[in-house]
Amino acid sequence: MLDSGELSRYSRNILLSGVGRAGQERLKSASVLVIGAGGLGSPVLLYLAAAGVGKLRFLENDSLDVTNLQRQILYNSQDVGAAKGEVARKKLQALNPSIEVDWRAERFQASNAQEALKGMDLVIETTDSIPAKFLTNDASFFARVPSLIGGILRFHGTVIAPGFSKSIVGRPCYRCLFPGPPSEDAVPTCADAGVLGAMAGMVGSAMAAEALKILLGLGKPLSGHLIQFEMLESRFRAIPFAADPNCPLCGTSPSIHDLRDESQSMEGSFLDRLPSGSDLSS
Numbered sequence: 001m002l003d004s005g006e007l008s009r010y011s012r013n014i015l016l017s018g019v020g021r022a023g024q025e026r027l028k029s030a031s032v033l034v035i036g037a038g039g040l041g042s043p044v045l046l047y048l049a050a051a052g053v054g055k056l057r058f059l060e061n062d063s064l065d066v067t068n069l070q071r072q073i074l075y076n077s078q079d080v081g082a083a084k085g086e087v088a089r090k091k092l093q094a095l096n097p098s099i100e101v102d103w104r105a106e107r108f109q110a111s112n113a114q115e116a117l118k119g120m121d122l123v124i125e126t127t128d129s130i131p132a133k134f135l136t137n138d139a140s141f142f143a144r145v146p147s148l149i150g151g152i153l154r155f156h157g158t159v160i161a162p163g164f165s166k167s168i169v170g171r172p173c174y175r176c177l178f179p180g181p182p183s184e185d186a187v188p189t190c191a192d193a194g195v196l197g198a199m200a201g202m203v204g205s206a207m208a209a210e211a212l213k214i215l216l217g218l219g220k221p222l223s224g225h226l227i228q229f230e231m232l233e234s235r236f237r238a239i240p241f242a243a244d245p246n247c248p249l250c251g252t253s254p255s256i257h258d259l260r261d262e263s264q265s266m267e268g269s270f271l272d273r274l275p276s277g278s279d280l281s282s
């Protein structure tokens with residue numbers, strides 16, 4: 001039940017058609033795992049905390065570098081050198097003291113992925129690690145938890161939503177688009193190629209809004225689509241992608257049966273299969 005303080009705090013949510021008190025209570029009882037609290041993770045965590053998602057768990061084990069401040073809006077100049085997770089946890093808890101914020105100072109790996117996903121309704125991947133995107137995909141597929149996977153680079157952004165329905169979770173999946181990680185030099189990082197800081201806000205906010213849609217059961221889910229943001233062309237589009245029967249994870253004769261840590265240098269046909277103009281690293 002929502003108390004009077006919560007009814008005031010969330011009044012602009014509750015007014016929305018399709019949300020109401022019941023929807024807000026649904027958010028209060030929801031649990032979301034966010035992998036990373038950087039450029040994309042900042043708006044994702046801030047908006048989900050503000051919206052009243054009852055339990056936010058996030059994994060982050062970096063300390064804040066001065067170069068992060070250009071886009072990672074959870075942090076201030078005085079936080080440089082501090083553990084990002086500790087700063088983020090305090091900030092999120094200050095924004096909304098009534099939610100539970102569970103920070104884990106861990107990297108997302110095959111060894112802790114299952115435990116991190118336990119009890120979660122949704123997992124949102126926001127890091128600059130390609131192996132973490134594959135692991136999120138695989139872990140959410142095995143745990144039957146819907147996922148959103150994001151990336152930004154230069155003036156581009158992408159959100160990929162593996163498919164889910166009542167009966168099937170995780171098909172089509174990220175590996176239907178990209179069977180394995182690209183070679184290391186195939187995908188530049190923000191540290192190599194730069195990124196417009198506002199892209200983190202744009203793409204992260206889209207991920208947060210999609211997450212709220214999923215938790216509330218509102219509208220048409222992005223499920224089985226990717227959204228491309230091409231800022232220089234002012235072009236934003238949602239593109240469906242199909243399940244690949246030969247997918248090593250969700251295909252008809254899968255070769256992946258448990259969680260693994262991919263190495264970034266494993267060969268793959270990554271860029272060839274990506275719809276033109278998008279990049280998947282942040």
Ligand SMILES: [Zn+2]
Pocket residue numbers: 171172173174175176177243244247248249250251
């Ligand atoms: Zn697949």
